[in-house]
Amino acid sequence: MAILLDHTFQIVALGSGMLGLISGVLGTFAVLRKESLLGEGVSHSALPGVVLAFLLTGVRQTEVLLLGAAATGLLAVFFITLIVKYSKLKFDSALALIMSVFFGFGLLLLTHAQRIPTASQAGLSRFIYGQAAALLGRDIHLLLWVSGGILLLVFLFWKEFKVFSFDPEYARVIGIPTVRIHVLLSLLIVTAIIVGLQTVGVVLMSSMLIAPAVAARQWTNRLGTMTLLAALFGIISGVVGTFLSSTLERMPTGPAIVVIATSIALISLLVSPNRGILQGLLKRSRLRKEGI
């Protein structure tokens, strides 16, 4: 427990907590818009970008690597959109296709890069499963600034995001610039994914968007409350996951965080009132008894 007082741990936990917070907030919109799979595509497709950025520049600063991540992540989304628009493939097939190609290419590049001596120092492999302990002070700074920006924008465009997520056609009818709102919301989600890659990793980052939001939906019928709850669940997952990964040897942060987040989601799905599975079963058996 002494680790809780450790300054390095506190800083890292602050970063993971913040990441959990923005993942929860944006995940709420991603889940309600049924676009959470897009996050899966972006995060997996970010891997080749990270490695390419390093190979091309030889720099291992996080900002540079994340820019590379954003570039290939967005490129993948662009390809998916093109395929859906110009072929008979549906969104899920296009996503699976592009995502596996990009991720496979990323692994290939990573294997190649690992042979370069400076690459292991750059710690590129941390981007696969995430390693919060590798976060530097300045990484946390970046994370905090970006998170602050994201939260401010969500606050400012709250009603636009809300009506657009509920009924996009209606939003357009009442004069909301829906194309711009859609682009802004997607950019925020992509940004959250990209800044989370170091901590959670490309493989599991999308769970960080989905799980807290799914859990939160079980407990409330109001968007505001759902967003706050998702943020809270995100923070808990981030901090507890980081704690687990710091105390257990060779435990990457991503899986630790995601196990916590999905546990919260699972418990919520089971026991929440009104929407919970157990509640539903109980109600059904009661009805059946009364029927007989």
Added chain:
Amino acid sequence: MNAIEIKDLTVAYDSKPVLWDIELKIPQSKLAAIIGPNGAGKTTLVKSLLGLVKPVMGQVEIMGNQQKIAYVPQTASVDWDFPTTALDVVMMGRYGHLGFFKRPGKKEKALAGKCLEKVGMEAFASRQISQLSGGQQQRVFLARALAQDAEIYLLDEPLKGVDAKTEAVIMELLKGLQRDGKTVIVVHHDLRTVEANFDWVVLLNTQLVGNGPVKDIFTKENLEQTYQMDRKVG
């Protein structure tokens, strides 16, 4: 004065025409029904008026501007499991008026409450929307349109699958809007109630079959033509 004016409108999905060469004027302060068989392009016509679909050809002119239109979509078109309450949905009708960065406050809440009252749904204000019946959902949508305080009201099948009580409430409200000088355009499916409820009718089957006062246009011959017309065009 015409509330809407459509010139030479053609709309197609995947090169299959849904609306073909439509010329249409609806005067102000009419309560108009759009009638036609399934797939006749009724919803597409409404969406063209709203600027939601891009025409292949032609123009749509709305008296005033686009902001003056209130819209009641088909109830099946939204995610009813969305975490929001009836009152909340009605408040969305004010979002367009608020402008960026402004949040709905007490004034909007009061107005939304009043609109819920008008459709007889004030008791359900804090209900999650999936816990409402089909007719109640329809009334909430109507209240949201009322909150928009528009000049033209476009409703897509507002009476589909609702009970008699809801139908009466909705029709009474629409007639009230007309009395206030608003133009109300309704996609309608029940031929039996057209004469009792509407004073203007648009007969549509990809092409325009008839457009005018109910007593002139809602004739047996016209209806036969609307429902039996060979829909192949070109």
